[in-house]
Amino acid sequence: MKVFRLSQAELDDMVQQWSTTRRVYRPATGRQQPAQADCAPGWERAGDGAPLTVAAGPSKASVKTFLFPQPETMQTYSLKSSDPDRALLKEAAKAADKQIVVGLRPCDARSVQLNNLPYRDDPYYQAGLVRTVMVGFTCKAMCSTCFCDQMGGSPMATEGLDIAVSQLDDSFVAEALTPAGEELTAGLDLTPAADSDLKALAALRKDCPQPDNARLDTLKGRDLNTLYKAPLWQGLGESCINCGACTFICPTCYCFDVQDEVVRGAGRRIRYWDSCMFPLYSLHTTGHNPRGLKMQRTRNRFMHKLKYFPDRFGPFSCVGCGRCVQDCPVNIDIREVISDLLTVE
Amino acid sequence: MISYLPYPVRIDDITVETEDGNLKTFKLVFENEAQQKAWKHVPGQFAMLSLAGQGEIPIGIASSPTEQGHLLFTVNRAGKVTTALHQMHPGARMGVRGPLGNGFPIDTEMKGKNIVIIAGGFAVTTLRATLIYLMEHRRDYGKITFIYGARTPGMLLYQKELQEWAKRDDVELHITVDREAPGWNGLVGFVPTIAGQVAPSPENSVALICGPPIMIKFTMPPLEKIGWTDDQVYLSLENRMKCGEGLCCHCNVGPTLVCKDGPVFTRSQVRQLPLEY
Numbered sequence: 001m002k003v004f005r006l007s008q009a010e011l012d013d014m015v016q017q018w019s020t021t022r023r024v025y026r027p028a029t030g031r032q033q034p035a036q037a038d039c040a041p042g043w044e045r046a047g048d049g050a051p052l053t054v055a056a057g058p059s060k061a062s063v064k065t066f067l068f069p070q071p072e073t074m075q076t077y078s079l080k081s082s083d084p085d086r087a088l089l090k091e092a093a094k095a096a097d098k099q100i101v102v103g104l105r106p107c108d109a110r111s112v113q114l115n116n117l118p119y120r121d122d123p124y125y126q127a128g129l130v131r132t133v134m135v136g137f138t139c140k141a142m143c144s145t146c147f148c149d150q151m152g153g154s155p156m157a158t159e160g161l162d163i164a165v166s167q168l169d170d171s172f173v174a175e176a177l178t179p180a181g182e183e184l185t186a187g188l189d190l191t192p193a194a195d196s197d198l199k200a201l202a203a204l205r206k207d208c209p210q211p212d213n214a215r216l217d218t219l220k221g222r223d224l225n226t227l228y229k230a231p232l233w234q235g236l237g238e239s240c241i242n243c244g245a246c247t248f249i250c251p252t253c254y255c256f257d258v259q260d261e262v263v264r265g266a267g268r269r270i271r272y273w274d275s276c277m278f279p280l281y282s283l284h285t286t287g288h289n290p291r292g293l294k295m296q297r298t299r300n301r302f303m304h305k306l307k308y309f310p311d312r313f314g315p316f317s318c319v320g321c322g323r324c325v326q327d328c329p330v331n332i333d334i335r336e337v338i339s340d341l342l343t344v345e
Numbered sequence: 346m347i348s349y350l351p352y353p354v355r356i357d358d359i360t361v362e363t364e365d366g367n368l369k370t371f372k373l374v375f376e377n378e379a380q381q382k383a384w385k386h387v388p389g390q391f392a393m394l395s396l397a398g399q400g401e402i403p404i405g406i407a408s409s410p411t412e413q414g415h416l417l418f419t420v421n422r423a424g425k426v427t428t429a430l431h432q433m434h435p436g437a438r439m440g441v442r443g444p445l446g447n448g449f450p451i452d453t454e455m456k457g458k459n460i461v462i463i464a465g466g467f468a469v470t471t472l473r474a475t476l477i478y479l480m481e482h483r484r485d486y487g488k489i490t491f492i493y494g495a496r497t498p499g500m501l502l503y504q505k506e507l508q509e510w511a512k513r514d515d516v517e518l519h520i521t522v523d524r525e526a527p528g529w530n531g532l533v534g535f536v537p538t539i540a541g542q543v544a545p546s547p548e549n550s551v552a553l554i555c556g557p558p559i560m561i562k563f564t565m566p567p568l569e570k571i572g573w574t575d576d577q578v579y580l581s582l583e584n585r586m587k588c589g590e591g592l593c594c595h596c597n598v599g600p601t602l603v604c605k606d607g608p609v610f611t612r613s614q615v616r617q618l619p620l621e622y
Contacts, residue, residue, distance in 0.1 A: 074349050077397045087397040087438045091350050118592055121347045224600060228619050255594035258587045262398045269400075274593070281595060282585055282621075285424035290584060290598070290621040300597070300621075308600040 002182055003193040003201075006172045011165070012051050014174075014188055015102055019047025024100045025066070026052060027059035040065040046102055054103040057143040058321040062251035063108040064115065066101055067128035071272035074124070074258070080265040089269065094127045100184070102135040107148045107321040109136050109160035111251035117313040118254065124271075133180045136161040142209065145322030147335055149209035150216060153319055156208045168200050175201075219341060220310050227307055228299070230344040236302075236337065237295020239330045244275035246324035246332075247301065252317045255281075276300050302337050347590050351395035351440025352380045354416070358435055362419060364499025368467055369431055370407065370419045373441060384444070386410055388451060388475035389553075389581060389609045392443030393589050394418060394430065402426045403586045403604070406444060407470040409477035416441065419470045419502060445589040446608045449475055449553060449579060451482075459487035461545040463564060465494050465536045465556025469502055471581065472555055476510070483515055490545050494521040494536040494560075498529045519543055536560050541567030552578045565612070575613035582608050582615070582622045598622045 006014065018024050024046040025039065039045055042061020046052065075089040112134070119125035139155035142148070148155060158164040162181035166173045173193050176182040193201075219227075247253040257274035260267060274281060277298070282291045291297050309317035318334065325333050358372040371394075375381035386392075386406055393401040402424075408417035422431045433439070449455065449471075460479060464472045472493075479486050491510070495501045501520065511518050521532035521539045532539055537560060544567070545552070552573065554561055561580065568578070584596035584603045591605035599619035601607070610618075 079398050088353055089351055089395065089397060089440055121590075122592060123346050123348070126346070225617075225619070228599065254592075256587065256592070257595075258401065258593070260398050260400050267398050269397075271587075271593075274587075274595070276594065284583070284585060285427075296621070303599070304594070304597070308597070311600050 002176045002185060003198065004174045004176070004185060004190040005193040005197045006165075006174055006190065008051060008172070010190070011172050011174075012049075014185075014190070015046050015052055016049065017188060018100055018184060019045070022098050022100055024102060026101075026103045027054060027061070029053070029055075040070065043101075052102065054137045056139070056141065057146060058105045058107055058251075058323060059103060062249060062321070062323065063101060063104045063112060063134070064251050064254070066099060066132050067112060067115070067125055068254065068256075068273070069128075071270040072124050073268050073270050075269045077267045077269075078265060079262055079267050083265075092268065094124065096127070096131055098131050098133060100133045100135060104134060104136045104161075105321070106136060106138055106155060106157040106159070106161070106164075107146075107153055107319040108251050109134055110148075110153050110157065110319045111321070113160045114252050114313075114315060114317060114319065115254045117315075133162045133184060134160065135163040135165065135181075135184070138164055138166045138204075139208075140167055140204070143322065145325040147320035147322060149212055149320070150335070150338075151316055151318050151320035152211050152213050154208060154211050156205045157211075166201055166204060168197060168204075171197070173197050173201050215342070216316065216338065219306055219338075222307075222344070224307055224311070227341060227344055228303060230341065232337070232340045232344070233295055233299040236332065237293065237298045240277075240294060240298040240332060241330055242277040242279075242294050242297055243329060244277040245327055245329065247275035247277055248273060249323040249327055251321060251323075252305070252319060253301075276304070302334070302341075305334075306338065306341060347592075349442065349588070349590075351393065351401070351442040352384075353377065354439055354441050356433060356435050356437050356439065357415060359433075362502045362504075363467075364497070367422045368419055368502060369422075370417055370502075371430070373416045373418065373439070374414070375441075376438070381414070384416075386444035387448030388478045389448035389471050390444040390446045391471075391589075391608060392416070392418070392441050392445060393586075394420070394426070395440030395442060396426055396429050396433075397440070399426045399429045401440075401442065401587075403445070403583075403589060405471040405474075405581070405608075407473050409474045409481065411478055411481040417474075419467060421467055443589065445604060447606070449609055450551075451475070451478060455551050456485055457487065457549075459489070459546070459548075459550040461490045461492070461550055461552040463492045463536060463540055463552060463554045463556070465560040466496070466500070467502060468555035468557070468581075469493055472553060473503055473506070475553060476516070480510075480513070480516065487549065488517065489515065490517045490519070490543065492519045492521070492536060492540055492543060494523070494534075494539065496523045498522050498526050498531075517543075535563070537563035537567060540564050541570075544571050547571060547573040547577060550577060554578060555581050575616060576611055578612040579609055580612055580615055582610060584622055 587593040
């Protein structure tokens with residue numbers, strides 16, 4: 001591992017240099033700006049010379065868009081009657097060019113690792129992992145909606161990052177953690193971190209909230225049906241309007257729908273983000289719906305994150321980024337849901 | 346690594362199975378011989394049928410692995426893809442992705458046991474695959490009882506085969522229709538009633554039951570009365586699916602993914618699950 005010390009100008013210069021040969025993305029700064037054509041909503045291309053500043057807390061849009069694009073073209077085909085390969089599905093070319101994501105937070109970096117548990121055999125996600133280099137910014141402070149420490153993370157964590165940038169009092173420290181991270185820093189005229197910088201970094205790491213799994217891990221031992229039948233879902237289902245906002249902004253919501261799209265004889269089969277909040281998600285062709293009630297769908301999302309996923313894979317499917325807490329139109333707070341679940345008898 | 350790319354196949358033949366025309370059996374032949382040879386499935390598994398421009402649907406495989414050279418799928422016309430499929434003709438190209446799911450435990454819990462198959466309506470498809478497989482490996486299994494019912498004689502699938510199976514002395518066949526019908530000399534009565542009359546012994550036996558939920562609900566009490574337990578009974582669940590590989594999450598029944606953990610479950614497993622199917 002190599003550690004460097006950078007001023008704001010040197011940090012900007014480093015990102016600028018990357019952007020001459022690769023696509024570099026950073027969280028969009030102005031919410032009013034329309035999304036750039038070659039850029040997912042909530043993100044923008046870096047390298048325009050503007051100083052790199054990352055607002056406190058997680059980026060508005062999560063990092064999942066880079067590994068799980070909206071939409072992903074899986075296959076292409078022709079429906080033209082003159083085409084001898086008519087209706088023959090062909091694997092769509094996967095993007096292979098490197099992309100660098102700058103400014104994601106430790107919670108999002110962790111979400112990439114968590115989603116990789118179900119997606120370890122998914123060719124698209126795996127190709128995304130190979131082509132994406134993640135340059136994260138650790139958090140000096142937690143926002144009022146942050147709870148990464150409750151979900152097994154920490155504001156200063158580096159898990160899943162290729163380069164971790166931490167802010168000291170008057171400068172930045174960049175840790176190149178992986179071969180991909182070291183490759184990015186190689187050849188640049190960077191100043192190695194001094195002992196005092198490393199000490200300052202170690203102090204930040206020591207003083208920040210540490211992962212505290214003890215409280216939530218008691219959920220893992222609980223009987224599934226007891227939690228499923230808990231009375232709390234009724235009230236929660238009454239307030240939830242099933243808008244699905246939480247599922248789209250959530251970095252660890254990973255379900256998808258698959259549809260065919262044909263324009264003038266050229267077809268493609270795409271997958272894109274879906275939401276278990278929607279009745280169509282589980283509707284049978286017969287009209288029967290196993291989760292026909294609003295409450296059942298609300299329950300499904302929380303149970304998936306807090307019980308089904310951990311029962312199958314170990315960790316919870318939540319990184320405590322707090323986006324859903326910030327953006328829920330009816331103020332549902334997953335931290336309260338967790339507290340309520342912990343008291344279910 | 347998962348492949349979501351369907352194998353290209355051609356529709357070789359289409360059989361209209363029922364008097365209402367709503368059920369057709371599609372005989373599919375692979376375009377690529379190597380893919381055909383590599384295909385291996387277990388009765389009870391399903392596959393995604395893919396129509397370019399329409400989408401994919403999960404359908405149980407109606408042919409037995411012992412029927413080589415083609416695959417059979419019996420499809421009810423119900424939604425967008427099945428309607429488009431019903432309008433297709435022999436020779437047309439489509440796709441198959443699979444096989445998916447677990448299938449019936451033909452090599453484990455079923456081996457050496459008496460097998461009771463109970464089917465209602467068009468849920469008989471994967472049980473046809475199973476019965477044919479069992480008959481091809483007849484010595485590996487004990488007594489075979491096949492109970493199958495439909496609303497009317499014209500709604501019974503695989504009628505020619507039913508007549509052939511009836512001639513065999515190594516399979517006990519009970520075919521029934523819900524009500525008396527002109528020209529029908531066979532059994533009359535709902536599947537649960539017939540299952541109660543046949544009263545197959547639970548000793549060293551396994552039952553595979555596929556049909557509408559209401560049929561399964563009423564078939565169990567007469568079986569339980571004579572000693573059948575939930576561990577001996579295998580059911581097959583259906584839910585909306587997209588990927589079939591355990592990723593898209595659509596088919597979850599609580600913690601269980603029908604596509605990966607199922608579709609075949611014992612009745613005791615099903616009873617542990619939330620009612621989300």
